[in-house]
Amino acid sequence: MIEPKPFVNAKKNNPCPICGKTSWCGFNDEIAVCMRVPSDREVANGGWLHKLKEHNIVPNYNPPKPNPIVKRKPDKFLDRVYRDFISHLILSAEHKENLLNRGMTEKEIAAGLYRSTPESKYVDALAKKYNLYGVPGFFKEGGRWMCVATRGMLIPVLNELAQIVGFQIRLDNPDKNKKYVWFSSSNMGGSSPGPRIHVARPSRVKHPGLVWITEGPLKANISAERLGIIMLGVPGVNCWKHALPVLEHLNANRVVVAYDSDYHKEQVRIHARALVNEIRKKYKTGIALWHEHKGLDDALVAHAEVRVKLVS
Ligand SMILES: [Zn+2]
Numbered sequence: 001m002i003e004p005k006p007f008v009n010a011k012k013n014n015p016c017p018i019c020g021k022t023s024w025c026g027f028n029d030e031i032a033v034c035m036r037v038p039s040d041r042e043v044a045n046g047g048w049l050h051k052l053k054e055h056n057i058v059p060n061y062n063p064p065k066p067n068p069i070v071k072r073k074p075d076k077f078l079d080r081v082y083r084d085f086i087s088h089l090i091l092s093a094e095h096k097e098n099l100l101n102r103g104m105t106e107k108e109i110a111a112g113l114y115r116s117t118p119e120s121k122y123v124d125a126l127a128k129k130y131n132l133y134g135v136p137g138f139f140k141e142g143g144r145w146m147c148v149a150t151r152g153m154l155i156p157v158l159n160e161l162a163q164i165v166g167f168q169i170r171l172d173n174p175d176k177n178k179k180y181v182w183f184s185s186s187n188m189g190g191s192s193p194g195p196r197i198h199v200a201r202p203s204r205v206k207h208p209g210l211v212w213i214t215e216g217p218l219k220a221n222i223s224a225e226r227l228g229i230i231m232l233g234v235p236g237v238n239c240w241k242h243a244l245p246v247l248e249h250l251n252a253n254r255v256v257v258a259y260d261s262d263y264h265k266e267q268v269r270i271h272a273r274a275l276v277n278e279i280r281k282k283y284k285t286g287i288a289l290w291h292e293h294k295g296l297d298d299a300l301v302a303h304a305e306v307r308v309k310l311v312s
Contacts, residue, residue, distance in 0.1 A: 005029060008064050017059040018050050023177040024238075027052070029061040035238055036267050046238030046271055070191035073134040079163035081130045085123070085147075086154065086164075089115040095153045103301030104222060111203070112221050115154045117169060121146040136166060137183035139190035148185050155180075155217050157198040157235075160249040166193035168217055168235065180216065182235075197246045198233035200224035211252040212288065213243055213275070214296050215260060222297035223258070231258075237271040244278065255279045256308055258288035258296040276311055285311045 007026035010016035016025035018034035025034045025047065033047040041049040052059060072078070091109070095116050099109050123138060127145035132138040138147050152169040159165045167183035186192035198217035206228030213232045214220050220233030230250060232243050237259065247255060257279070259272045279285050286308040293299035299306055 005061075006064055007033070008061060014060050017052060017057045018055070021177075027059055027061065028063070029059060032059070038270065042274075044241065046240065046274070070134055070186075070189070072136060072191045072194065075159055075161070075163045075165050077130075078135060078165050081126070081132065081135050082156070082164040082167070084129065085126055086113060086115045086156070088125075089118055089154070091153075092116040098153070102218075102222060102297065108221070108225055113156045113164070117149045117152055117154055118147065119149075121149045123147050134191050136191050136193040137185050139185040139188040141188070148183065148188060148190075150181060152181075154183065157193075157196050157217050157233075158200075159196065160199050160246055162199070162201065166196050170218070180235075195235050195239040195242055197235070197239070197243050199246065199250070200231040200233060202228050202230070204228055205230060209251065209253040210256070211247060211250055211254070212256045212258050212296075213240075214258045219295050219297040223300055226297075226300040237268050240271055240275040240278075243275070247279070247283070252283060254286070255283040256286040256288050258306075260295050261290065261293070280311050287311060 005028040007028050008014065010022055010025040012022045015022045016032060016034055017027055018032050019025060019036040021036060025032060030052055032050045032052060033043055033045065034050055035047040037048065039048040039050050043049050091114050095114065096109060099114060123145050126132065132145050138145055150169050151172040154167040154169060156164045157166040157168060168180045169183055170180055182193050184192050198220055200217065200220035202224045211230050211232060213234060214223055215234055215237060217233040220231040224231040232246055234240055234243055257272060257276055259268060276285060276287065288296060288306055288308055290299040290304050290306045293302060293304055296306065
């Protein structure tokens with residue numbers, strides 16, 4: 001088999017040849033994986049394969065410069081480094097205000113270990129204690145270790161063992177399409193955190209065996225505490241497949257999908273449906289429904305009624 005040419009990501013100056021959007025999709029000079037326009041060939045990341053020839057499209061394709069792939073360190077090590085890293089960081093008043101405005105209590109904010117990204121990108125003290133090679137977010141340049149410090153709020157992403165395995169950054173200056181990015185140094189010769197599923201545990205689990213799935217770690221944390229239910233925060237609606245092994249680890253027996261109510265957006269609806277179809281094969285499955293509010297967290301903070309519709 002011939003290796004396919006590496007994909008480039010759809011960007012502002014080089015949009016997806018299929019949907020014309022400037023994020024999320026990828027392509028080379030022959031095929032595109034579009035995350036928005038379905039075809040009869042679905043691929044593992046939740047997108048769809050399109051042969052550009054069939055669409056009579058010649059894309060603007062310049063192969064990306066190969067990046068050496070740095071293998072990620074094991075979760076246990078990441079947890080140690082990341083906990084040390086954030087123990088030296090603070091949560092700015094502005095970021096704290098933002099969390100309070102979302103309806104979080106002081107206690108929840110402390111438990112979530114949220115921090116503001118550091119002022120300085122240098123991490124000399126941390127690099128003296130740990131070998132940061134293979135820890136996403138860190139890289140070495142000119143003999144000195146530093147971190148990718150895009151301005152924003154660091155949101156810890158925890159695995160099923162409550163180890164910090166990565167961070168999402170809620171950007172202070174969000175892009176049109178992007179409010180969150182991963183704390184990753186893969187573009188700087190470091191390693192990528194990969195899409196990781198956040199496991200949000202309430203301070204008291206009222207319904208063992210029941211797991212809800214929502215979008216993103218922040219929503220998951222807020223909702224878990226209010227429902228007394230373990231919640232998974234998937235980092236993007238298309239990443240749902242990574243949630244399946246986590247459900248196994250957690251010994252789930254009932255699963256409820258609680259995606260944003262911008263369900264009318266075609267791509268959200270398609271991925272939500274695919275997720276529901278997959279989990280109903282193994283688990284008693286439901287869909288959470290609410291009115292008016294966009295996210296489940298907003299609905300719960302406002303004490304709106306949230307119903308669960310069982311999927312037969
Ligand atoms: Zn596309």
